Amino acid sequence: MSASGAHPQEDHDALVTSTDPLHPANLISELCASFYRLGWVTGTGGGICIRTDDKVYIAPSGVQKERIEPSHIFVLPYPQAEPSPHTDRIFLRRPKLNLKESACTPLFWNAFTLRNAGSCIHTHSQNAVMATLLWEEDMMFRISHQKMIKGVRIGGNGPTLSYLDTLEVPIINNTPNEEDLTDSMREAMEAHPQAAAILVLRHGVYVWGDDWQKAKTQAECLDYLFEIGVKMKLAGLRTVLDIFPDPGCAF
Numbered sequence: 072m073s074a075s076g077a078h079p080q081e082d083h084d085a086l087v088t089s090t091d092p093l094h095p096a097n098l099i100s101e102l103c104a105s106f107y108r109l110g111w112v113t114g115t116g117g118g119i120c121i122r123t124d125d126k127v128y129i130a131p132s133g134v135q136k137e138r139i140e141p142s143h144i145f146v147l148p149y150p151q152a153e154p155s156p157h158t159d160r161i162f163l164r165r166p167k168l169n170l171k172e173s174a175c176t177p178l179f180w181n182a183f184t185l186r187n188a189g190s191c192i193h194t195h196s197q198n199a200v201m202a203t204l205l206w207e208e209d210m211m212f213r214i215s216h217q218k219m220i221k222g223v224r225i226g227g228n229g230p231t232l233s234y235l236d237t238l239e240v241p242i243i244n245n246t247p248n249e250e251d252l253t254d255s256m257r258e259a260m261e262a263h264p265q266a267a268a269i270l271v272l273r274h275g276v277y278v279w280g281d282d283w284q285k286a287k288t289q290a291e292c293l294d295y296l297f298e299i300g301v302k303m304k305l306a307g308l309r310t311v312l313d314i315f316p317d318p319g320c321a322f
Contacts, residue, residue, distance in 0.1 A: 083164035086126070086146045095121040095128035096141035098283060103130055107137035111194035111294075117275065118173040118193045121283050122183060125149055126163065129179065131170040145172040153180045174249035178256050178277060185260045186227050188279035190286040198297040199276040203242050205304050212240040212270060214300045214310040222292030227267040228281045237311055238296060239263070242270040268293055 087096035099119055106112045106119070117136060120129045127147045130139055146164040160176070173179070175193045182188035206212045214220070215237040223232050232238060241259040246252050256269050256277065267289055268278040278293055280286030300310045 083146070084142070086164045087128075087141045087144045089141075094141075095123055095126075095283075096144045099128055099130050099144055100139045100141055102283070102287065103136040103139045106192075106194060109196075109294075111196045111290075112136040113195070116195040118175040118179075119190070119283075120173070120175075120179045121190045122149055122188070127179075127183075129173050129176060131166065132173045132175075133171065142166060143168065143170060145170075147172075147176075149183065153177060153184065175277075177250050177253040181253065181257050181260060182227075182277070182279035185257065186279055187281075188227065188286070189281050190283040191277060191279040192286050192290045193275060193277050194290065194294070195275040196294050196297070198294050198301060199270060200273060201301045202240075202297040203270050203272045203274070205301055206242060207272060210242040210272075212238075212242060212297065212300065214238050214296050214303075216312045217296055217299060219292045219295045219299075223267050223289055223296075224280070224285070225265050225267070227279045227289065228285070229265075239266065240268050240270050240276075240293070241266050242272055245272045245274045 089097060099121060102119055103112060106117060111117055115133050115135060118130050120127055125148060127149045129145045129147065131143050131145065134143065143166050145162060148161055148163055151161050179191045182191040202212045216234060218234060220232045220236060220238050221234060223238060224230065225232060241263050243255045243259050252271060259269050260266065268276050270276050276293065278286055278290040280289050303310050
């Protein structure tokens with residue numbers, strides 16, 4: 072292993088080389104392109120990671136997300152000391168190109184250590200950003216009585232919420248550097264163990280799940296709820312109801 076913590080490159084390209092479309096390196100490339108088309112990771116922003124047993128696959132930082140290739144993916148061993156701007160990270164594999172691992176890496180680790188997540192997604196969705204602005208006073212996005220709430224899990228990996236539940240997503244203040252959000256994200260996750268995501272003021276959202284499918288599903292459901300919540304609030308409609316529907320009504 073080199074002084075920087077990386078193993079010899081030529082021995083580890085096999086970690087990201089596979090014809091299996093469900094291999095994490097292939098999935099990350101596919102999902103980043105999909106998220107780009109949704110407007111979630113434009114301008115090189117956003118990121119995704121997938122954890123499989125003892126390995127974590129992470130997209131690079133500062134690249135065109137729709138053009139990521141499997142050979143661009145970083146692989147880290149798990150567990151290891153929580154990454155921070157002040158600690159060396161151990162890598163099983165680095166890309167041959169001069170790339171840097173996602174600046175989201177220590178925030179992804181929050182999802183691993185606090186929620187035992189198998190995947191974490193970070194987007195710069197405008198719906199998420201608008202939600203942080205309209206709910207800035209409370210620093211908590213809230214919405215109830217929406218069908219898509221049923222696609223969100225308590226804590227991100229517990230039982231699913233019901234139509235009658237009120238979804239709450241904490242909002243934390245932004246910082247100039249992504250990695251400096253690590254502590255405030257951790258504190259919000261600890262203070263709100265039922266939260267399935269963390270919104271970042273004027274920035275975006277972090278969403279996690281047991282695996283990439285569940286993280287992706289929740290990211291999509293949450294983005295829908297942020298969008299409809301913003302539209303409702305701008306239209307002067309309440310996003311949280313304190314009434315109960317007709318028991319005979321089917322949903």
